[in-house]
Amino acid sequence: MVRESVQTRPLNEREASVLQALIYEYITTGKPVGSRSFVQKYSFSISPATMRNIMFDLESMEYLKQPHTSAGRIPTDIGYRFYVNSLLDNYDFSLKEREISVKEEAIKREVQLDKIFSVVTRMLSSESRYAAVMLTPRFDFTVVKRIVLVPMGINEILFILVTRTGMVLPKKVTVSANVTQDDMYAFSAYLTEELSGYAVYEIMDSIFDRLRQEHSTCPNKDMALDIAQLAISDYEEPRLHIEGIENLLKIPEMVEEERLNSLLSIIEDKSILKRILEKAIEFEGIRTLIGEEVAEEKVKGCSMVSASYKIGNKLVGAVGVIGPTRMDYEKVVPLVDYTGRVVTELLTKMSK
Amino acid sequence: MVRESVQTRPLNEREASVLQALIYEYITTGKPVGSRSFVQKYSFSISPATMRNIMFDLESMEYLKQPHTSAGRIPTDIGYRFYVNSLLDNYDFSLKEREISVKEEAIKREVQLDKIFSVVTRMLSSESRYAAVMLTPRFDFTVVKRIVLVPMGINEILFILVTRTGMVLPKKVTVSANVTQDDMYAFSAYLTEELSGYAVYEIMDSIFDRLRQEHSTCPNKDMALDIAQLAISDYEEPRLHIEGIENLLKIPEMVEEERLNSLLSIIEDKSILKRILEKAIEFEGIRTLIGEEVAEEKVKGCSMVSASYKIGNKLVGAVGVIGPTRMDYEKVVPLVDYTGRVVTELLTKMSK
DNA sequence: ATTAGCACTCGGTTTAAACGAGTGCTAATA
């Protein structure tokens, strides 16, 4: 049979299973997969020649490519995409959890929210053997539990916001007028009374406006509001936690010139990752970006599996794993998915 | 003259200047320094042969070595040590600052203490072009400014300690008995009243004991003390900030197998760095560790320049730069020294 | 004490050959 170029079309069963096995093989070994040894290793009951024909078809449909003539095949981004999609199709989102659940306790034992982020990323990177990233919750959805003002010096006030999740967010504010210790107590009480229970975005949107018009027994009410507004309006951006870059350095192909540069830009310019993860927040559940799909100029040959997490039913942050395109998706996808759920559960419980 | 093996002895002037120039050359180029080109480049008015003789002497005194026969010379750790010491001898610790002072403002503008650590390490790594590390202040020397208790749930209390430097240290504490909102206010007032102005180590050493015996108007005084003691006793360890590992990856010799492993252990096992920096706290001022002097099994071919910093006149933390043995000490030493001073100044001012 | 001269070393680079895993194509086969 003379092989003619094949347009993209649904794969038949045999092609699909070959593709799947081939990608699996490549993910494990990192070497281009050739027909002879492949057929043997996976006990396909076809000859190498037939395998070559199938590979040829898969190649002309752009699922595979050759790094150079007369080498075996490696998957293209499209190939990986097929692989990951069929993983996702068959993935039982309810199960899986049991296998990993040991770590769950370690996370849940952590009480200080800030540490949770470290623990989660550390766990995720060590479990996945790649690099883990996490974007801390969007500030505007956090719910105020308590506000405490502490005088720090002349005209300097430390504004401490305690969230319902137990996060403690301090902010130094400079005021022009003098404020007495008694004022501080009054302000703390007033602001806690009025703002607790509301999410920051609500406070910014409407609560402040309402309070300014309402009457209050708090002396200097307006000043209290000024301080609060000042502090809250320039609260912190979500922070990016990265952990486990060292894992990536252990992967031989990542240490090669070109990839290393990708890595360097990722570490150096955190805004890149932040951009990617911020996008991920919008998608409920798992999201995979393979190779070029990452769509960041400086990032080449990397994939990213991410999951958004919620507080209550608001999507507020994301967590993920970065690795080479040749990533062990089969392991990473459930892991990330699971981690997202644990974080959601934890934060939601804390904010009750 | 037949060269005989030379015992270590004080270097004469010519030898010293050759050694100094040679190390400088090696630091800049990274290539073994050979006699011919070296004599030419640095306009020594001696012949290459004479230079070889000098080099031979320096080698037999272990200031230099050859990576292999018939190659030029490179410095040994002892050589670097000589170089750094004479740098330090001639180093005007009062001056230098002016050159770098631009960044000072950027740091001092930072109000949130936690961010200062990030800013300092980032600045230090980007200025030095190596990796920067910083150990946050030892907790036991921080002075209490204010204590606030916030009820978080059944039997759960958030204990917030505000230090005089403006650091906000929250800690979740679980108590057995029920605590009312009013208790909280009373406790906060009582603890603030009694503990503010004292350093944590004083509180742990004696204040608690004293308070337990004294009478107080605070109802449930003992419970308040229990909570405080619980929270303070297991407060956080100094944290380690690292920044700029990417800079090290840009140095070709660091990406080679062996060095890369060193690097990986450093990143992976932060306790190594912590150990080194903790030691550095004990030395007032600058400290250099060259190559083997680092004395950590897994760390090879790295040097570290560190400076301790103080709050008032207590040594509480350290900051430093890590790079290859072939580091630009001439640049790094003043930089680290200066950074240490700025941090000291800043923290001291904040804690007033 | 310095230096010119010279034989010698040895890592790095270049060149060439041999290797081997893999391919595409063709022709025979089920």
Next chain:
DNA sequence: TATTAGCACTCGTTTAAACCGAGTGCTAAT
């Protein structure tokens, strides 16, 4: 028609040999 055996060909990788050049140590002359 789909599969397979056979074969020539490709091309990156490994191995070996040759060579280059920067550098050394030693010796003898200055």
